[in-house]
Amino acid sequence: MDGKVVVGVDIGGTKVAAGVVTPDGEIIRQTRAPMSSRGDAAAGISSVEMAIRALMNGDNPTVGAIGICSPGPLDPKNGIVINPPNLPCWRNFPLGENMRRLFAVPVSIDNDANAAALAEARWGAGRGYRNVFYAGVGTGIGTGIVFDGKIYHGRTGAAAEGGHVGIDIHGPVCGCGKRGCIEMIASGPAIARRAREALEGGGKSALRDLVNNDVSQITGHTVGEAADAGDGVARKIMQDTLDALAYWLGNIIDLIEPDVIVIGGGVSSTLAPHLPEIRERWKGAVVNPWLDEIPMVLARYGEDSGIAGAAALCGTIPNRS
């Protein structure tokens, strides 16, 4: 490995993934390591350091810049991790400053959805568009907004929490305390939960067969699979999910009118064949008169969106830590 490279680091509650990312957004080398998230702050830092050093494979220091995506809430401007539930090792912790001391390079930090949005805007499905709205639909729904090539942060960095934009004031209570957040309706676990609830009455469904009658094994994917196979219960759940997503995206469009909508995350493959149906439903859910001109496309990055996103941060956010 010659020259200085950009390293993208994706920190989660149980693992750290790190990769070397080219200026075109290709991940040319990557590694995964356990994350010590429940010990002290230093142990957490040590996990991250080890992942980066493992990635560099003992070479002399060739890291030119480090981008990190971490669970939020965090203060991206100052590189401070506030209090993510699944990273108890860090509370109001200056992660950026610590990493900069260790590697003596610029360090940029943001949350995973913001970072993924930037990677898509810079290198992926949102490339060439001025304003990009990214929705990662997976175990949660994380969103990011990129305006003119920069992540839109809002006042403190807590903007673009689109997963908690609610569509049903009378809906189910979310972990955040609010009712009817889209995450409570259209994330993978929410789709599965709604399917389980629908089966509680004991109705017959191909879904039961897919999970050998163990409804606790139902996932968003199995619901999608059963719906595609024509199962009535699963189809109803999927239809409601598409209605909800269309309504929610309608809200996003009417408020920020992006140039493109990029759909990523673990559930995006299940949603992929249904994007035209979401558009069909938009017609009754958006006032924007130029709606048909707004493309909705699948993300370039899948599981690696964190690494790519973290690396993308290096090019656009000045180092402040």
Place this chain on the structure above:
Amino acid sequence: MDGKVVVGVDIGGTKVAAGVVTPDGEIIRQTRAPMSSRGDAAAGISSVEMAIRALMNGDNPTVGAIGICSPGPLDPKNGIVINPPNLPCWRNFPLGENMRRLFAVPVSIDNDANAAALAEARWGAGRGYRNVFYAGVGTGIGTGIVFDGKIYHGRTGAAAEGGHVGIDIHGPVCGCGKRGCIEMIASGPAIARRAREALEGGGKSALRDLVNNDVSQITGHTVGEAADAGDGVARKIMQDTLDALAYWLGNIIDLIEPDVIVIGGGVSSTLAPHLPEIRERWKGAVVNPWLDEIPMVLARYGEDSGIAGAAALCGTIPNRS
């Protein structure tokens, strides 16, 4: 009147209001004239021209710049009025170009809520804040977003249609075709409609007395008045309205995290004493951890927000027409 002045023009379906606005946002002179909105395009232009000439009172041309706010949808970049329902005289009409030809000065155009947001950001209750969210709650709910001193337009100029951000996917159908838009729940006519519906069962209410038992006379104000006087039906309507507004503003905050929220429009005086209750309700409707730091304040401009907003456009949007 000496020197060149900025004129703000507020076009509606039945009238044109125009005013001379100082660089500090003071409206020092204004006039109102009928708007010929149902004739041909030239008659519409003529109405606007006459209002401006009446304002200038026969003085030699001293108009330095003209700002116009017009019902949308419109294309603010090119000064084109698309097809507002209450301005049938203009369809894809280059209003900016026509006005510039008449007065030989720069002309800027935007919709009323965007313009009002800019006036508040520049001269009013949003002054000194970087990102301003303005909500004009009146016969409709119009919103505007100002980022860094500029109106946020989105892809075509159709962004910031916050009144059609929906909070209840199962709610009442709005004129736009979507269900549960906040405008269908918290605008003046929506509050009145909900009160009439609540009284349909024949229940006793002080509301009936306020309108001499003619429920068609109920307005948002009468509901507010009856609620303040302790009437049970009216109180329930107001509580639900505050719930809805808190939920909706929670969505706005979680998506764009503004630095300040400015509440204007005809219903704002009814809402004014209840702003602390909206904040109370926010606690369960927003994930933003710094919510308490976001002020919610009443607008500086009332009925004149269109004139002030139109004038504010002159300082920030370059003339493109």
